[in-house]
Amino acid sequence: xxxxxxxxxxxxxxxxxxxxxxxxxxxxxxxxxxxxxxxxxxxxxxxxxxxxxxxxxxxxxxxxxxxxxxxxxxxxxxxxxxxxxxxxxxxxxxxxxxxxxxxxxxxxxxxxxxxxxxxxxxxxxxxxxxxxxxxxxxxxxxxxxxxxxxxxxxxxxxxxxxxxxxxxxxxxxxxxxxxxxxxxxxxxxxxxxxxxxxxxxxxxxxxxxxxxxxxxxxxxxxxxxxxxxxxxxxxxxxxxxxxxxxxxxxxxxxxxxxxxxxxxxxxxxxxxxxxxxxxxxxxxxxxxxxxxxxxxxxxxxxxxxxx
Ligand code: ZEM
Numbered sequence: 575x576x577x578x579x580x581x582x583x584x585x586x587x588x589x590x591x592x593x594x595x596x597x598x599x600x601x602x603x604x605x606x607x608x609x610x611x612x613x614x615x616x617x618x619x620x621x622x623x624x625x626x627x628x629x630x631x632x633x634x635x636x637x638x639x640x641x642x643x644x645x646x647x648x649x650x651x652x653x654x655x656x657x658x659x660x661x662x663x664x665x666x667x668x669x670x671x672x673x674x675x676x677x678x679x680x681x682x683x684x685x686x687x688x689x690x691x692x693x694x695x696x697x698x699x700x701x702x703x704x705x706x707x708x709x710x711x712x713x714x715x716x717x718x719x720x721x722x723x724x725x726x727x728x729x730x731x732x733x734x735x736x737x738x739x740x741x742x743x744x745x746x747x748x749x750x751x752x753x754x755x756x757x758x759x760x761x762x763x764x765x766x767x768x769x770x771x772x773x774x775x776x777x778x779x780x781x782x783x784x785x786x787x788x789x790x791x792x793x794x795x796x797x798x799x800x801x802x803x804x805x806x807x808x809x810x811x812x813x814x815x816x817x818x819x820x821x822x823x824x825x826x827x828x829x830x831x832x833x834x835x836x837x838x839x840x841x842x843x844x845x846x847x848x849x850x851x852x853x854x855x856x857x858x859x860x861x862x863x864x865x866x867x868x869x870x871x872x873x874x875x876x877x878x879x880x881x
Pocket of ligand 1 (some may be wrong): 721758
């Protein structure tokens, strides 16, 4: 085993605030993607961070954003992660410019930058994740939620990470962003009209609209509402159909979830505050820090920062 002195010598020091600002600026610059989805890489970057962290299990202390396991087939090839190669590809140019940042830090930081740029809250973020991964650390598949299910499933998945009912509803508000792609998840469409603007619109539409079950040509069932007030981007006059997943609908029907949907629909500031806290907690799952905030890794793990 290597001596502590040797370890300290090999371990790079933490990036300065100015270095981190450079990375954040580089992420901001790549968010605008006129040819991608709704014109922004933001939503898929948020999903990348969520899926990198959302494998955490507090019982076994496995999974989580540390290690950036999605770079490898075993985790990256999980059907639940379909489409996230796009998000990782967007960030490759940033990684090339700033090789000192780990993928695990970059993926989580990029989501925080994207949320803020899209008009969302400032989410607390701390660096120091490593890219160390071995087979024993790759979380098993099946740890991410399945949109076709209901409230029991959401509790099973999110309680495993250490979240409560209020946090489940707050985190679900991320579905204000982005869309479903039939070739990724089987579901199709977006939750709100402006899916690159972070707001509490998702909760307001959940409550206000008349959602109807619809079976897609691929056999997948989701809920839809025709938004008569919207105009298609291509200039057509056909009203656009918005969607909800069965799990989204369970937030309405579950007696413990619903009061939070109602509060977040009324109070955007409260939603922002609770979302920011829950998302920050998500990004820290499985990361151990010392009293100075430095990441503490197992002995055999390479990397991390010194002070
Ligand atoms: Zn999502 N999510 N998610 N989610 N999600 C999708 C898309 C996005 C669930 C789910 O099944 C799906 C959280 C929670 C849950 C985002 C963020 C967060 C899609 C569509 C599905 C099917 C994927 C596709 O086809 O591209 C379920 C069941 C969840 C349980 C509550 C949490 C928590 C999130 C972050 C805090 C985002 C931003 C997207 C949009 C991605 C994109 O590419 O536009």
